[in-house]
Amino acid sequence: HVVSAGKEGVQTHIAVHRKPKFLIVDMIKKLFAMAAALFVTATANAQFEQGKLYLNGSLTGLNLSYNGTSKFNAGASGQMGYMVADDWLLYGMVGYNHYGVKGVSDNYYLGAGGRYYIEQNGIYLGMNCKLMHTKGYTDVMPGFEIGYAYFLSRTVTLEPAIYYDQ
Secondary structure: OEEEEOOOOEEEEOOOOOOHHHHHHHHHHHHHHHHHHHHHHHHHHHOOOOOOEEEEEEEEEEEOOOOOOEOOEEEEEEEEEEEEEOOEEEEEEEEEEEOOEOOOOOEEEEEEEEEEEOOOOOEEEEEEEEEEEEOOEEEEEEEEEEEEOEEOOOOOEEOOEEEEEO
């Protein structure tokens, strides 16, 4: 605290002096925070960038109950795709469904689809089309989906989705 007297009266000046060590530590903390933010942003963008390969496998309908009309019900599917541009995925799919109901035949399908990923929040919008075959019957089935890509690591995601298949 410095007090000085002049012609107009008394002036008070308060000066805060920090040691140079603390200034360097503060500057390093700020640089580290900026670098971490930049790294997180670069990592998020890299996960949806052109040239990435996409693989997905799933099991569905594991109805393990048993009654007079329904036995074991299960399905398996796989998808393989490629990020053709940043945020744009094109993929192919194959699947098989077994129904444990008398009179309902198993089916299998082959199809293709595309997705657009919104990088800022991980939500994706998708469309697909399947060629489904069951005993004596083949049909084309369009589908739509909206989902979320939750990254468990740089290479593994959980993708819950709401979808419509005709």
